[in-house]
Amino acid sequence: MHGGDVYRNNVEYDFSVNINPMGIPESILATIRETLPDLIHYPDCDCYEAKAAIAEYYQVDDNQVLLGNGASELIHAICQAVRPKRALLTAPSFLGYQKALAAVDADVSYFMLLEEDDFAVTSRLLDEIRTTRPDLVFITNPNNPTGVLLSPKFMEQIAVACEKAGAYLVVDECFLELTDQWEDTLIHGMEKFSRLFILRAFTKSFAIPGLRLGYGICKNEEFKNRVAMQLPEWNVSVLAQRVAATAVDESAYLKQSRVLIKQERKQLMAKLTGLGITVYPSEANYILFFEPRGIDWYDKLLQKRILVRDCSDYHGLSKGFYRIAVRTPKENEWLISKMEEIVEDEKRD
Secondary structure (H helix, E strand, C coil): CCCCCCCCCCCCEECCCCCCCCCCCHHHHHHHHHHHHHHHCCCCCCCHHHHHHHHHHHCCCHHHEEEECCHHHHHHHHHHHHCCCEEEEEECCCHHHHHHHHCCCCEEEEEECCHHHCCCCCCHHHHHHHHHCCCEEEEECCCCCCCCCCCHHHHHHHHHHHHHHCCEEEEECCCHHHCCCCCCCHHHHHHHCCCEEEEEEHHHHCCCCCCCCEEEEECCHHHHHHHHCCCCCCCCCHHHHHHHHHHCCCHHHHHHHHHHHHHHHHHHHHHHHHCCCEECCCCCCEEEEECCCCCCHHHHHHCCCEECEECCCCCCCCCCEEEEECCCHHHHHHHHHHHHHHHHHHHHC
């Protein structure tokens, strides 16, 4: 299960998907409008303009960049390219990894993130990599659904451990740009690692999940090309390619977004705690919490046309865990007001 099912639910406020609360930038909307007449053409198979814009932004070579129809397509392509016998995931983490690994019959092991550690990845992971020697490792930074960030030093230690163990490492940084550690990407140090693939997406940062636009950066051109071979021709639309070239110039928009998210996350966490809910630390644009009294927040809020993410299907979590996105002040206030109503109703019952 994923968030965002506004198609089968009557939803006014969607807190189940972790996209930028500021909405789509006007520059991107303008690019989409200007590009509509060009939909009569096939997309550029090589995504030349988009690759060049991304490469210039990160100061890497064009041939180190690979675009996908969303990050999910690249996850599947990586698994098909590596075809790992053994894979290692942290748990809980993004469910898409499990699906992609199941498609290649990989034997998946889980490094369990513990509640007493606030679901943070600990140095025990390094020992796990050294002893189990997996073929492929996925790490999400910040993690989803927990919002926990790993330090640049620890991320480099994980990359070193994977290199020594002969494991390919996929670092999913799709939410990193909306955190205060947005500059602490492994892209800056990837020249040291031949088995590192960094995954990113415009989807979350620019509130365009319906456009499907992800990308990867990899120093190892042979590995990157193997991943590219798993992708169909014309997988990235004309619209998506033009938007990529526009989005890399939106640094001011992202800066404003980070300020808003940090401010609203702090207030949301405090108000959720005040409602008697167990809230876990997060540095991302979403919050994981646990309901100790048995209130079914998914059903109760859906009755009020608010959609949240029920996290009971995450490996390592159980019934009672939920995730909400950090939205605008107005939306967040509406959510809390409805949750307060539900708590009061529960007390009366």
